[in-house]
Amino acid sequence: MSTYVILKHLHMTAAYLTITLFMLRLLLDLVGRPGWRQTPLRWIPHANDTVLLVAAISLLFAGGWNPLEQSWLMAKILLLLGYIAAGLFALKVTISSPVRVAAAALALLQVSFIFYLAMSKPVLF
Incomplete structure (x- = not known):
C-alpha cells in the first residue's frame, strides 16, 4: 500500500472519529452529563485532532497539492x-x-x- 493511501485512510479515520467525539460530547451535555469534562473525553479529541492535522499536512505533501x-x-x-x-x-x-x-x-x-x-x-x- 502506498504512503498516500495509508495517509488518506488515517486522515479519514481521524476525521470520522473527530465528528463522533464532538457529537458524543454534545449529546452528553444535552442529557445533562457535564461530568465528561473530568474524564479522558476532555483531551482525547485534541489528541485525535492532532493526528488529523498531521495526516492532512502530510497528504498535502504526498499529493503535491x-x-x-x-x-x-x-x-x-x-x-x-x-x-x-x-x-x-x-x-x-x-x-x-x-x-x-x-x-x-x-x-x-x-x-x-x-x-x-x-x-x-x-x-x-
Whole structure:
C-alpha cells in the first residue's frame, strides 16, 4: 500500500472519529452529563485532532497539492476554521443554551460541507 493511501485512510479515520467525539460530547451535555469534562473525553479529541492535522499536512505533501491552487482545499481549510470556532461555542458551558444549539448546528453543517468537498473535490472558483 502506498504512503498516500495509508495517509488518506488515517486522515479519514481521524476525521470520522473527530465528528463522533464532538457529537458524543454534545449529546452528553444535552442529557445533562457535564461530568465528561473530568474524564479522558476532555483531551482525547485534541489528541485525535492532532493526528488529523498531521495526516492532512502530510497528504498535502504526498499529493503535491497547494491550497492556493485548489479551491476546494482552501474552502475546506476555511470551513475547518469555522467548525473550530462554532465547536468552541457549542461546548462552552458559560454560553446560553440557544447559542450553544445554534453553534452546534453550524459546526455540524460546516463539517458536512467539509466532507462533501473532500469526496467531490469540485472546482469552486
